[in-house]
Structures are given as structure tokens and as C-alpha cells.
Amino acid sequence: MNDHVNPVEPYLRMERMPHIWCPGCGIGVVVNCFVRAIEKSGIDRDKIAVVSGIGCTGRIAGYVKMDSFHTTHGRPIPFATGLKVARPDLSVVVLSGEGDLISIGGNHFIHGARRNSDIKVFCVNNFTYAMTGGQVGPTAPIHSIATTAPYGSYDKPFNLPFLADSSGAVYVARWTTYHVRQLTRSMTEALTKPGFCFLEIVAPCPTIYSRRNRLGDGLDAMRFYKKASKVVNGANTRMVGLELKGPIIVGKFVDRDRPTLLEAMNNEFIPKLGKKYTPYPTGVKR
């Protein structure tokens, strides 16, 4: 009898298995890395809240055995901001897809980064709206095929690290699901760093995006990521945009410090309000 228990299992709602994700999908890798990052970070899992939006990646909240919130389409970032304001002692992690966070939720994304809300945003970028069957998304490369771009996508995609960087995120990194060790390390760093930390995780969608664009199966995606990726830590985020079948610049691009939303609030109010103001807990140890 095999008594080996996968170390990730205790973190999952095993009674909900099998999950909805397709064979070769990258989201399972992300969950795996996330759980290992929690272990490495030393943070009590019961002091971490997971917030997701809608979409394939949005289902992560439903599978992790932690306090978890599956919110509305595009809105996990403001939900997480509210949760963090009420409970600054908790680590609040947003796990969602690029359609959710960057298209319908794009405004919340830039404002969350601007105000340095102390939340961790792990964005799975699979270049398509997979759950609804493969429509064109905000990161879909030019010329890529989608059900709503049947002749090829022609509007310019967002470069997510550049968007996060220019909006004010204090930590910005990109990895693919091939880079499990680096991804786990970045997640660990983000979990323990105060402020708006952003990870883009380039992930395959073999059933829809890869198939429609003739990119092969899940294994082909791994081979491609291995071949096409180039680690450039500290890269100028302006230069890391992605193209269909093009090179993928990965690495940690931004790691800087500035006051979180609640720290900035205290910094402003303490001198202005004096004894009338009791400093608000920030949950930040510096």
C-alpha cells in the first residue's frame, strides 16, 4: 500500500476533486507552487485569505483548504483591499486570470498598485478567456486566433509587468509554469514583502488557446517555455512585452519599497491629527 501523501494535499479540499481544469493546464502547477510557497514562507495558513475572481484561475479559491473567497468577475482586488483594511494582520492573496484582473478588472488593478494596497496578486496569463470557450483577451498576442478574433487578434496586448511597474507595484516578476522553483521562490518573496506584489505566470491552455493557435499540447508548452524563456532579472519592464511564439523574458523585474496604503494613511494622519488619532494597525513589520 502506498502511504505517501502528496505534501500539497493537506492544503486542498480533496472532497472537491476531481477539479475542473483540463489535462496540461498550467493552473494546477500554480496551485502547487503557491502551497509550497506558503510552507516556505512560514506564514500560518490560517492567517492567509485567498481571493479569486471569475474564470478558470478564479476557481483556485474553491480548491484550497483555507479561508477563500470566489468573488465577482474582475473584482477580487477591491474585495482583497477591503479585507486587508479590516484585518491587516492577515496575508491577502489574489489568484486570478488575466481576463479577470486586467480586462474587466483593469481599473482596480492599476489603482490597487497605485495605492500600494498590501495584497499579493498572482495572475495566471493564458492569453484567453478559457472558461467561456476561448475569446480574445487583453494579453492575446497580435495574430493569435480566438473565437472572437477568428481572423487573428489585431489590437495591441498589455505588457503586464510594465503595467504593474508603472502603476506602482513594489514587486513585479514573471515566470512560466515551466519555472516551478523560481515561481515558488517569487511567491515566497511576495508573501513576505509588504505592499502590492505582482506575479505574472505565463501558463498553457492546451484545450483552447494552444490548440486553436497550433501550439501543441501541455508538454509542447513546457518545451517551448524552456526554449523561449530568457531570465533577465531587473529587466526594463518596457522591454518585456510578449509576442505569439516569441521570446519570453522572465525574472524578477522590480523589488522596491514604499509605504503600504495603511502605512501611508498613518504617516499622513499621525502628524496632522496628533493625539486625536490612534495609529491604525498595518500588519507590516519593517
Add this chain to the structure above:
Amino acid sequence: MPTADPMGVLSGVHFLDGDQACCEGALAAGCRAAFGYPITPSTAVVERISLRLPLVGGVFVQMEDEIASSIAIQGAAWGGSKVMTVSSGPGMSLMMEHVGLAAMTETPCVFVNVQRGGPSTGLPTLPAQADMMQARWGSHGDYEIIAICPNSPQECFDLTIMAFNLAERYRVPVMFMMDEAVGHMTEKVVIPKADQIEVEYRQLPEGPREDYLPYRPGKNMVPPMAPVGEGYRFHVTGLTHDERGYPAMDAGAQAELVKRLVDKIRLQAEDICQVEEHQLEDAEVIIVAYGITSRVVLRTLQMAREKGLKLGVFRPVVVWPFPEARLRQLAGNKQVRALVVPELNLGQISLEVERIVAGEARTVLVPHAGGALHDPREILRVVEEVLG
């Protein structure tokens, strides 16, 4: 019942407008987290709350839009805070998806709507009562909410506390339906001492954490709400869910959940409803009015009685759920010939009244498209016409 935290209670006699009084009511009720976005005529609420919350240990964040505000409050509510957001007209329209989320996930929260003329940008600086059906049905799907209509700054204080208490007791979004006239009206507001203000907090789970089922109904058909970060490891979703809180994609789960969400309000309407009645004993005509219009009609009542007309006034203070049983009882009274319903819209609550009385008495709408209040003489003219 526990009483208010004195820190948030500005006890004394004040001269406040409805917007400011609403803010003070929220603080007295224990609101310590608010998120909002400026929009006329509700801006004064967020301005005052941004001024006051830092002094009472709370946080206000001006969000990027109303969509963000209406879900940031829900994150904070799950974080254990009593929360509210405030808006008007177009902002309320943007918030509607999250009214549905709050109803579905049973998140206690208060949405203050200082109503203005619509549709669309409409009349930003002028009153209306045309969001009454939106308050009830504005989000998609079947659900029930609670809606309260104050008619004075004093009530903006008192009833805001009631809004928070009901939100916490029933784990439901409460729509606090002010209007531009009440919001900008300045009057005396008496704020009692903290120990005279009763405040409620959601029911918390008891028993071992591993046995906790986040959506197993408890008292009042309402599930106890676990605090986040305490090892309950619960899941919350806007999808149809079972008692475990897990998605359940079938007609049976849908029927069980949605029926309970609706029934916990409908079947407990007696506990939730609050009405005000004037001179109904001998009334042959009853005016049904709510919010600012319920004040206007007191002048109509006075003029009618001076003329010897047997008029009475029935005012739902809580409009949703509507006080059906009491209204049906009144309409069944043989002497009652008609119900006259003046409202600052072209017929919303009047339709509800018509449905409830089901032909027992005539229902006569006194419509007004908004932008001003009714002239009490105009309502009197309709009453006289009805009395023939």
C-alpha cells in the same frame, strides 16, 4: 443587547443635514470601514465619514469607482467590520451586481442611496424616489433585501442604526433609501448617549471549527458567520452553493438556497417591518407614502381634516419587505374607499399597493417625475376627487 461603542457616538443636540446624520448613525452603529466614490447628492456622506472615521479608529478609502466600493465593503465585512458604501443614481446602478453578491453570500452591509432624478445622469441635484424597484430587483436573479426610507435628518441618524442592525441580524444587504431633499435638509438631530443605543452583531458559530458548515441555517434562517483568519477554512462563492459553501450546479441546490435567501426576509417580514400611522381609525381614504413624501402628506392630512374629510396616512418606514399584512387589513376595512399613493416616480410602490389590496379598495397613484416635491394641495385635490 450590547450597546454602542461610545467612541463613535457624538452624543448631544446637533444641527445636521440628512447626509451628515446618516454618517453619524453609521458610526454610532459601529461602522468602522467605509468605501465610497463621490457623487451628487450623496457626497456629503463620504466627506463627513472621511473626516470622522480616522478619529474613531476606522478607515475610509475613496475607491476608484462605485463597483470597487461596493465590493471592498464586502471584503471588509468578511474581515469582521460593520461596513457601508454610499451613492446616488448612476453610482447605484454600477453597484447592483454586488448587491446580488451580498445577497447570495449573505454578507451584512449597508448601501446608502441618496436618490436623485433619473434615468441616466438625470437630475443630479434634485430629489426623486424612482429607485425603489431598483433597490429591490436591481441585481439579476431572485433575492430579497431590506430597504428603509427616512424622512428627516433625525431619522437618517436613527434608522441608519436600524439598517446596520438588520444587516447584521439577517446577513443581508440593507438599502438605505434617502433622497436629495432628506439628504440636504438641515434640522435638529438628537444623538443619545452610547448606552442608550442598541447595536447588533452577526451570529458567530459555536462548536468545533471542523464541524462548521458556513451555510447551514441557524436562528432566523440565517447561518452563523465565521470570522476570517481563525482556522475555519471556509469558502465563500457567488455561485449557487450547498451548506458547505461549495458550488452546487443543480436545480435542487438552487431551489434550496434561493428559497431560503428569499424566505429569510419574506417569512420574517413581521419582525422587520416598521410603519407609522396617522388618523386611520375613521379614514375613508388612506394615503400611502414613504420617505420625504410621507412628510409632505402630513400637510395634506391637516388640510383635509380641517375640511372635515376623513383622511388617514399609512407610512411604511421599512418599504422592503412591504408591510403587506397590515395594509391588507386596512384595505379590508369597509369604510376605506381608496388608497392614494403619491410618490416621486411614475408608479412603483403604487403597483405593490395595488397588488396587495387586490381590489379591496381602489388604488390611485399621484405621480411626480421628480425634481421637486409634491404640492400637498395637489394631493388633497386627488383625495377630494376620490371622495367625490
